[in-house]
Amino acid sequence: MALNNGQFTNLERIQISFMRLRNVKGSRDRIAEDPFVVQEPEKYQGSWERAFGKKRPLYLEIGMGKGKFISELAVRHPDRNFLGIEKFSSVLVRALDKRKELDVDNLLFLRFDAEEILEIFGKEEVDGIYLNFSDPWPKDRHAKRRLTSGRFLDRYAQILKPEGKVIFKTDNRELFDFSLEEAKKAGWEILCCTYDLHHSDYAEGNIMTEYEERFSKEGKPIAQLVIKRKL
Ligand code: SAM
Numbered sequence: 001m002a003l004n005n006g007q008f009t010n011l012e013r014i015q016i017s018f019m020r021l022r023n024v025k026g027s028r029d030r031i032a033e034d035p036f037v038v039q040e041p042e043k044y045q046g047s048w049e050r051a052f053g054k055k056r057p058l059y060l061e062i063g064m065g066k067g068k069f070i071s072e073l074a075v076r077h078p079d080r081n082f083l084g085i086e087k088f089s090s091v092l093v094r095a096l097d098k099r100k101e102l103d104v105d106n107l108l109f110l111r112f113d114a115e116e117i118l119e120i121f122g123k124e125e126v127d128g129i130y131l132n133f134s135d136p137w138p139k140d141r142h143a144k145r146r147l148t149s150g151r152f153l154d155r156y157a158q159i160l161k162p163e164g165k166v167i168f169k170t171d172n173r174e175l176f177d178f179s180l181e182e183a184k185k186a187g188w189e190i191l192c193c194t195y196d197l198h199h200s201d202y203a204e205g206n207i208m209t210e211y212e213e214r215f216s217k218e219g220k221p222i223a224q225l226v227i228k229r230k231l
Contacts, residue, residue: 027089036099037092037109038083046122048081051108056081057127062114062147063087063134067095069209070130074107076207080127084109114147121159129156131168133211136175148179153186157229168225169197171215176223183227192226200224 031037038044038051049055057080061070064084074082084107086092092111099107112120134147144151148168156166166188170176173195180193194200198216202224212222 027093030093030096031089031111034096034109036096036107037111041110041112041120045120046125048083048121048125051083052081052106054081054105056106058083058125059128059130060085060126061130061132062117063131064095064109065091065132066210067092067098067109069132069207071095071098071102071107072207073130074104075102078104078106080106082107085112085114087111087113114152117155118158123158124161124164126156126159127161127164129160129164129166131166132209133170133172133215134168134175136170136172138174143178146175146178148175148182150182150186153182153188157186157188160229162229162231164229165191166225166227166229168227169209169212169222171211171220171222173223176225179225183225187230188227189230190225191228192224195223196221197224198222 032039044051048058059073059080060083061073062085064070064086067084067086070082070084074080084095086095086109089111092109095109099109110120131147135145137143137145143149146152148166153166156164160166166183168179170179176195180190183190192202194202197203197206198221208216216222
């Protein structure tokens with residue numbers, strides 16, 4: 001798209017809005033038809049093995065973005081079921097493109113807002129939850145929207161098995177410290193806490209997410225927290 005002194009012309013603005021609309025519409029249609037996207041997830045509450053066709057431990061990534069991390073996990077662990085959850089259609093379709101190239105039967109996706117997570121998972125149904133580079137919601141008044149807030153940890157505690165874990169990575173020090181405090185307050189056991197994952201004992205086997213690749217190229221340290229739900 002041409003720029004005139006840094007400004008778009010009116011015609012270009014209209015074309016851009018149209019392209020955006022078309023993209024969103026196309027994404028929603030594709031998601032509604034894709035065999036790897038679970039439609040009506042409420043139907044599987046308490047028995048997600050029906051969606052996968054095989055009973056295996058169930059792992060979620062909430063806010064999976066374009067799906068690089070969970071796709072690699074699924075290939076690495078064929079003995080587990082993986083469900084990637086993403087709020088936005090326009091992002092989820094990028095994961096579907098990658099999914100087509102994989103020969104696995106243990107990876108499904110969901111367009112869903114994690115706010116409603118208790119509507120779709122049964123008590124103690126989930127083995128692990130990955131949260132990678134979750135949105136920081138920097139304003140205090142939005143703290144409860146953070147995916148590692150006490151409000152969300154309480155929800156995870158209901159759907160996780162007794163030994164279930166939350167595995168959280170971020171480059172954002174404020175969000176990390178907040179998450180650590182919330183986990184302690186809620187009585188979770190801290191299994192791993194590192195401010196520099198890539199240079200720690202936990203680096204081996206780490207799968208980089210899209211954001212992680214970007215931030216580590218910029219020289220930012222990546223922090224990781226692994227917590228186990230209180231019994
Ligand atoms: N996890 C990916 C990575 O590390 O490359 C993407 C990180 S991106 C900063 C955060 C993603 O979480 C976005 O794609 C956003 O749409 C998604 N997200 C944020 N809040 C969510 C929610 N409540 N439910 C589901 N997805 C959410």
